[in-house]
Amino acid sequence: MLHLCEKPHFRYSCLMFLIWVFQLVGLNSGFGLNSGLNQSLTYIWPLPCEHTSGNETLTVNPALSLSIIGHGGSFRILREGFRRYKRIIFKFSSGISLKLGVDESYTLFIDKTEGKSVVWETIIEASTIYGALRGLETFSQLCAFDYTTKSVQISRAPWYIKDKPRFAYRGLLLDTSRHHFPVDAIKSIIESMSYAKLNVLHWHIIDTDAFPLEVPAYPKLWNGAYSKWERYTVEDASRIVSFSYYLAWCTAGIHVMAEVDVPGHAESWGTGYPDLWPNATCREPLDVTKNFTFDLISGILSEPPTFVIFYLSLSFTEIREIFPFELFHLGGDEVNTDLWDSFVLTDCWNKTRHVKQWLDDNKMKPKDAYRYFVLKAQEIAISKNWTPVNWEETFNAFAKSLNPRTVVHNWLGPGVCPKAVAKGFKCIFSNQNVWYLDHLDVSWDEVYYAEPLEGIGNKSKQELVIGGEVCMWGETVDTSNVQQTIWPRAAAAAERLWSTEEALSADNITVLQRLQYFRCLLNRRGVQAAPVTNYYARNPPSGSGSCYWQ
Amino acid sequence: MLHLCEKPHFRYSCLMFLIWVFQLVGLNSGFGLNSGLNQSLTYIWPLPCEHTSGNETLTVNPALSLSIIGHGGSFRILREGFRRYKRIIFKFSSGISLKLGVDESYTLFIDKTEGKSVVWETIIEASTIYGALRGLETFSQLCAFDYTTKSVQISRAPWYIKDKPRFAYRGLLLDTSRHHFPVDAIKSIIESMSYAKLNVLHWHIIDTDAFPLEVPAYPKLWNGAYSKWERYTVEDASRIVSFSYYLAWCTAGIHVMAEVDVPGHAESWGTGYPDLWPNATCREPLDVTKNFTFDLISGILSEPPTFVIFYLSLSFTEIREIFPFELFHLGGDEVNTDLWDSFVLTDCWNKTRHVKQWLDDNKMKPKDAYRYFVLKAQEIAISKNWTPVNWEETFNAFAKSLNPRTVVHNWLGPGVCPKAVAKGFKCIFSNQNVWYLDHLDVSWDEVYYAEPLEGIGNKSKQELVIGGEVCMWGETVDTSNVQQTIWPRAAAAAERLWSTEEALSADNITVLQRLQYFRCLLNRRGVQAAPVTNYYARNPPSGSGSCYWQ
Missing domain, CATH: 3.20.20.80 (Glycosidases)
Known part of the structure; x- marks a missing residue:
């Protein structure tokens, strides 16, 4: 597409598939405390090009592991990225590598294993490690620590996300x-x-x-x-x-x-x-x-x-x-x-x-x-x-x-x-x-x-x-x-x-609420993002209250 | 002294001496670039109770190691603290453990080895590991990366510091x-x-x-x-x-x-x-x-x-x-x-x-x-x-x-x-x-x-x-x-x-300059300390300029 893409730093000899598999456990949703947030929104920032989701809430297994199927790239980078995202996901705490115009697209499935009703899998498919790493960012945003069950959960499963950047x-x-x-x-x-x-x-x-x-x-x-x-x-x-x-x-x-x-x-x-x-x-x-x-x-x-x-x-x-x-x-x-x-x-x-x-x-x-x-x-x-x-x-x-x-x-x-x-x-x-x-x-x-x-x-x-x-x-x-x-x-x-x-x-209606959520996600990851609706950017919060509404 | 001290969590069966030794190399001072800062000030925050210093500039050996002489406490904590301070000192980047009223005093010497004229030593003496760790904080504040020689240096050697907290x-x-x-x-x-x-x-x-x-x-x-x-x-x-x-x-x-x-x-x-x-x-x-x-x-x-x-x-x-x-x-x-x-x-x-x-x-x-x-x-x-x-x-x-x-x-x-x-x-x-x-x-x-x-x-x-x-x-x-x-x-x-x-x-005259230096030290260690002389605390810097003057 772009002239800039013609000389990639990272060249893949052939199409590479990255498949990441682990088990998720389905459970009945039940938030206990009403969060006040609209649970029907998709809290992924920026919003993927296409997605569908469901009504199940899954618990993410801390024994989360990475399987890679395919060949052609530096898997070490992806492994490191996976380790990093695992850290982000499981300690509510905190990147990736590429060439302008490189294929950053990915597909993410969080779905029931075919023929089984309880065991769940996550699969990320991408043509480059960069796409797979963007998919990990998305996956990490779907994971949230639930204070009632004290486990990391994914709500609205099953998920299907197909995504790529609009601009290089x-x-x-x-x-x-x-x-x-x-x-x-x-x-x-x-x-x-x-x-x-x-x-x-x-x-x-x-x-x-x-x-x-x-x-x-x-x-x-x-x-x-x-x-x-x-x-x-x-x-x-x-x-x-x-x-x-x-x-x-x-x-x-x-x-x-x-x-x-x-x-x-x-x-x-x-x-x-x-x-x-x-x-x-x-x-x-x-x-x-x-x-x-x-x-x-x-x-x-x-x-x-x-x-x-x-x-x-x-x-x-x-x-x-x-x-x-x-x-x-x-x-x-x-x-x-x-x-x-x-x-x-x-x-x-x-x-x-x-x-x-x-x-x-x-x-x-x-x-x-x-x-x-x-x-x-x-x-x-x-x-x-x-x-x-x-x-x-x-x-x-x-x-x-x-x-x-x-x-x-x-x-x-x-x-x-x-x-x-x-x-x-x-x-x-x-x-x-x-x-x-x-x-x-x-x-x-x-x-x-x-x-x-x-x-x-x-x-x-x-x-x-x-x-x-x-x-x-x-x-x-x-x-x-x-x-x-x-x-x-x-x-x-x-x-x-x-x-x-x-x-x-x-x-257009829910963008503010999603951005407020993303701002709190940044705060949780150690980034000092300011309240969203401040009249002047970076102003302090105007009074006591929840991060999710400021 | 305090009632609170009577039941220490960490009890030492006897007086413990911690001695930390490594070699420093003396070199002729020569800053190259005039920093504009008053080099005769003591940039340690808060100021030790007593200290003397000299005119030599030393290079701190990255092979810095810890020797402990004495007995009676949890040396693991001190070793961890030492590792941490080594990280702070050598990557210009970033703590310690205790009981209210515990002895936090220490003595720090950075001096020529007796009988030798070129080899330097640092010795921290303290009665508890907490005192020794406060001494490590002080030592880390004396170390600064010199961009000309690309080495970590200590200026105004030899140093003698005797220190303890005024309040528990x-x-x-x-x-x-x-x-x-x-x-x-x-x-x-x-x-x-x-x-x-x-x-x-x-x-x-x-x-x-x-x-x-x-x-x-x-x-x-x-x-x-x-x-x-x-x-x-x-x-x-x-x-x-x-x-x-x-x-x-x-x-x-x-x-x-x-x-x-x-x-x-x-x-x-x-x-x-x-x-x-x-x-x-x-x-x-x-x-x-x-x-x-x-x-x-x-x-x-x-x-x-x-x-x-x-x-x-x-x-x-x-x-x-x-x-x-x-x-x-x-x-x-x-x-x-x-x-x-x-x-x-x-x-x-x-x-x-x-x-x-x-x-x-x-x-x-x-x-x-x-x-x-x-x-x-x-x-x-x-x-x-x-x-x-x-x-x-x-x-x-x-x-x-x-x-x-x-x-x-x-x-x-x-x-x-x-x-x-x-x-x-x-x-x-x-x-x-x-x-x-x-x-x-x-x-x-x-x-x-x-x-x-x-x-x-x-x-x-x-x-x-x-x-x-x-x-x-x-x-x-x-x-x-x-x-x-x-x-x-x-x-x-x-x-x-x-x-x-x-x-x-x-x-009283130099406190502002020392505090501005300490604010920049916090910034270097990843702490978002605001400019010191802002009329309202936490206001942004009012314009372009050096951290050391804002």
Whole structure:
């Protein structure tokens, strides 16, 4: 379907079936305490494409085991995922691995064994381990600890669920420049994403405020960090990506898309290397005239071969290996040229003598130099076998010059993806009016009812919208409050990106109740998701009460 | 010193010395990046009673090992604690076990080995494993990952630290009635307490709003829970206490003091047993006339022998075993009688015909019945070998009738502990003007400079103040925001309760900077502590910037 799918990291030589079998015991339902919740709803978030269910309540055997039938993939990952989900299911406590566009579909049956009336089985069928792991997430959401019988139960059995994602790209942006997040905090965010079947962490590593990333070839770059502790080593970066992909029990099946935003939003680069600033008082966009500027970008995107052994015995030779995901974000937003009169930033390039001279010598206006800079950065990324992603300003300013592989990342408002796909570009939907999580006055339902395909009627053009992303810009979030600013609103977008319109169309009435349930599920798993109906996101609960109604 | 110390759970047949030795390598200091932090400060929270330090920077060997010399205690706990601290130190990531009044003192040396100039040793000396574990917390705070050398370092070596707590009781109240907290969330709070050397979790389990606790003898009591999921089984309660005391890696050395607040704050009891209400429309204080009321309190405090086997194979026979801590809190606050004219609550007892009749028959006014109720509950607790704790209203209303073992828990304002200790009662300081964490407008320094011994000059009377407690009432906190409402202000109280006035008197200038550092340490360890200087506690950071300055 997608161009991006053509080079899978994990290739399966043939169709693989995963079958997971264990015994369930049927029992008469009887909740004892009336929970007040509508038991006829399907509390799975995001909602599967198709499902049917019944009226039986089953007890899940703690001796739950995994059988795999089929061949062709890394079963170790699935086994780890199974172990992890078993932990989630049985101690009411807490991921997965993949390639954009990989088949994440699965079928889940919880049914009576043929010919037997009491013994029950669960079967997950999928073509890839990733699909099977998404199925485990779904299964774990069906399991709930019953306080009366003190057993883990599944109600409304038998179940039949057939599911797959609506979009291949389901992203969350994290900004580690406005505030630094410890590696463990980032891992917690990655883990929480897997619960909502989000699959891309867009890591906005660097910005004007701080340059936290180690670049061994240019060791002064991270002098732009806030402090000597608020930094990421290359080993940290590798650890974050490994965590997302396939490490041990935390295999969450999540891509990490790195962003190195140029030429604007880059003042912090010059703390270590002031030559990158046009001049000492006017510090961005980065100096377009110097080879050093591009040598340095090239240096970041292609570390010279180094062999690093850390205590955890990680080693790698190229930054390309640290970020194996095929997309790399090059920013390109809010660049201070004469393109946008509304920007009050100084027009740094025009006002710096040697840059103005260079512009004149090359017969360029600042907007031409902006295009020159962006395209040169794209070339570097493409030479490293990355597909470049740029914020929509680059498309808005010079669509015809952009490399046709460019993925256009919408943010300024509605209507951009229709224009981008009309010109044959792929597009990611992040309309700031609805999907910027730092806009605290956007309510859960405004997030929920945003539609990435709005204004795109043509089916083949629709397929160019690879998905969407909610953006957690960091000005007013740090480790203390990032999870409750992301959640539960990111879950509203996650269902829009995963579940088909057909599956959701019947559910407009109960969506709030299901989202409140999912928020409590996040709380139970250690994620600090805020109450759903707060007027401002992340506000405290307004008074005493049940999690399920706040 | 304290009566409470007379019956230790963990008895040592003789003085035990714990000596922990490993090699450190001295190196020339050289931070590379100027951190902006004042390196001459001592970043240990709470501040030790005495210390000296030097100018050397040492690298901590990842092969860190533990040697124990001495005998008499459960070394397994210390070994687990050591493992845990090793994890904290070496992956920039994250407790301990005891008896109120146990010796928590320790001495920490980080010094050159005698006769050798390059090899360094760390020695922790303590009389109990609890002291040694407090020393490990201190040691872990001295270790910091250096991003330039990529090693864990200790600066300002050699170190000499001699330390012990100022107060035996250093508490935090958690309210699980206004909002339910999942067991894992409670465990996280317990773990975070150990970082600040707090040692008592006051678990306010039940209140008017909800009755979440399972009481097997009276199985309808937890029908007063918000929902069928927002409950605690007896196994959950046992798991929470075990976690605090001595389980595996999470041995945090923290007592759990349970509270069953009677006769007010108890409306939720009647959801399952409406007979406990004076009448259907006037539901508290609990009906003082019925034997059933006291049978039920007795039932909660002394479960009939049961044998419970859960998946984790926990078993116990009495609630007294679940809460082994010698203190048990019986509430007694804000009771709706004619004692307090300012209360707008209906005077339920006077207005319910059968209760009024009983009062008349027994020649009691409501305030007499209040005393009768409180003393009867105290008798039940004492018969189970608990020392009763009551909120100050019981002392204010009938000090002369109170059992002399009663610990008076101050909250209404200043000046109560002086009165209580003058009459020979022990006292816990929780003046709501400064130590109620739900008062969001109380700033970190108002918390910090509160003095539990204010107004008590006599040394022997001072010793009756067993300590203090910050209270996290739950109306506007739930799993989403409890940690950043507790922290960092609880740390301000924790230092007041741990560090001597002498140690702190020299430090009034740098306390904010040290507290900001400790807040970032909490963030690094996964605790969502809020910025320190927020006008309202738990507010988000006001803009981009370093953790160390917010």
